[in-house]
Amino acid sequence: MSLAQRRILLGVSGGIAAYKSCELVRRLRDLDAEVRVVMTESATHFVGPATFQALSGQSVRTSLWDEQAEAAMGHIELARWAERILIAPASADVIARLAHGHADDLLSTLCLASAAPLYLAPAMNQQMWAHAAVQANLATLRARGVQVLGPAAGEQACGDVGSGRMLEPHELRDALLASFGDGALARLNVVVSAGPTFEDIDPVRFIGNRSSGKMGFAVAAAAAQAGARVTLVAGPVSLAAPAGIARRIDVRSAAQMQAAVLDACAQADIYIAAAAVGDYRPAEVAERKLKKQAGADMVLKLAENPDILASLSAQPTHPFLVGFAAETHEVANYARGKLQRKGLDMIAANRVGEGMGFETADNALTLYWADGEVELPRTDKAALARQLIAHVAERYKTARA
Structure with a gap:
C-alpha cells in the first residue's frame, strides 16, 4: 500500500480524540503521503501544534489571520494544494458550521475554497451524536457529497457508552487509501x-x-x-x-x-x-x-x-x-x-x-x-x-x- 506524493490536508477540531490524529499523521506518513495540518483554536487546547509539526514535517496553521502566510493568500494555496481534506476529529460544532456554510476560521474557509473531496470523522458524546440537529447537519453534508467515516461505538472519555467514538487511525488511513482507487477492485x-x-x-x-x-x-x-x-x-x-x-x-x-x-x-x-x-x-x-x-x-x-x-x-x-x-x-x-x-x-x-x-x-x-x-x-x-x-x-x- 502506498500514498506516495498524495496530498492530504488534515483538519483537527476540538475534542479529546485529537490525540488519535497524531497517530493518524504518523500512519499517513508511513505510506509516504504529504500531510499538512490545520487546527481550530479549540483543538490547540488538547494537542499542541508543535506535535503535529514534528510528525508531519510541515508547519501547522491555526489562524486565518496569520499575516506571513496570508500575504501570499495562504488559505487559497492550501485549498488548491489538497487532494483530500479529512477532518478528524470532526466535532458537532465543526459539522454544524460546515453544514451552514460558515467561513469564520481557517478550516471552514478552506473547506469552502477547495474542490478536494471532504471526509469527516465525527467524535462526540453519544447523546450529542444522536441529537436531531447533528443528524440533520450530517444529512445536509452527505447530500452535498461529503463522506462521513464512522463513528464507532464503545466507551467514551466522558464515561458514557455508545456511538460517537472517532474511528481508529488505521481505519481512517485505509479509507483515504481506498478513495484514490488504486486497489485491486478499483472502479468496481x-x-x-x-x-x-x-x-x-x-x-x-x-x-x-x-x-x-x-x-x-x-x-x-x-x-x-x-x-x-x-x-x-x-x-x-x-x-x-x-x-x-x-x-x-x-x-x-x-x-x-x-x-x-x-x-x-x-x-x-x-x-x-x-x-x-x-x-x-x-x-x-x-x-x-x-x-x-x-x-x-x-x-x-x-x-x-x-x-x-x-x-x-x-x-x-x-x-x-x-x-x-x-x-x-x-x-x-x-x-x-x-x-x-x-x-x-x-x-x-x-x-x-x-x-x-x-x-x-x-x-x-x-x-x-x-x-x-x-x-x-x-x-x-x-x-x-x-x-x-x-x-x-x-x-x-x-x-x-
Whole structure:
C-alpha cells in the first residue's frame, strides 16, 4: 500500500480524540503521503501544534489571520494544494458550521475554497451524536457529497457508552487509501451482505441465528480498501459502518435482505454473500403476543425463505457471485455442492461451532471455485477478509478476461 506524493490536508477540531490524529499523521506518513495540518483554536487546547509539526514535517496553521502566510493568500494555496481534506476529529460544532456554510476560521474557509473531496470523522458524546440537529447537519453534508467515516461505538472519555467514538487511525488511513482507487477492485461496484436475519413470530419473539456480522463487515471494509465502491446490506447487528463504504442498507428479515440485494446488484460487478440468511420463517406472524398455555406444546409452522444467491444466479446477467458456507461437518462436500447447485463463481467455506466462526474475533476459510481451491489459515477476521478480497479480485479478473 502506498500514498506516495498524495496530498492530504488534515483538519483537527476540538475534542479529546485529537490525540488519535497524531497517530493518524504518523500512519499517513508511513505510506509516504504529504500531510499538512490545520487546527481550530479549540483543538490547540488538547494537542499542541508543535506535535503535529514534528510528525508531519510541515508547519501547522491555526489562524486565518496569520499575516506571513496570508500575504501570499495562504488559505487559497492550501485549498488548491489538497487532494483530500479529512477532518478528524470532526466535532458537532465543526459539522454544524460546515453544514451552514460558515467561513469564520481557517478550516471552514478552506473547506469552502477547495474542490478536494471532504471526509469527516465525527467524535462526540453519544447523546450529542444522536441529537436531531447533528443528524440533520450530517444529512445536509452527505447530500452535498461529503463522506462521513464512522463513528464507532464503545466507551467514551466522558464515561458514557455508545456511538460517537472517532474511528481508529488505521481505519481512517485505509479509507483515504481506498478513495484514490488504486486497489485491486478499483472502479468496481461491490455488494456485500452481512449479519443474521430475524424472522418475527409475534411482536415480541423472533427466529434468528448467532451471526455477529463481524466477518461480513470486515469483508466490506477490505473491499473498500481495495478501491471498490461498496454497498453493504446489513442484518440486525450492533456494528458501525466500516470506513470508506459508499452505502449501508439495514434490513431485518430474509425477504427484506433479498429485496435490498437484488436492487443493489442491478449495478454491481461482484456480490459477496457473507450474511447468515435464515432458511425458514414462521408461516404466519401473530399480531399479538402468543400466550403460554400450561401443559400444552406449541407447534410453529415454518415456510421456506427465498434463496438470494439462487435467484441472482438464475438471472440472464448477474454479478460475479461469491457465496459463504458455514457448516458443522463435511465442510468441503457441502461447500462444493452449494457452489455447483447455485451456479456460484466462488464459495468461502468455514466450520462453525466449538469456538469457530460465529461470535469469534478470528476465523479460517477454504475457498473453492470450479477448478481450484485455497486454504486461508485461522487469523483475525480483518486480515482474513483482506486475503479473501485478494483472491476474489484475482478470480474476477480471470473470469472476465
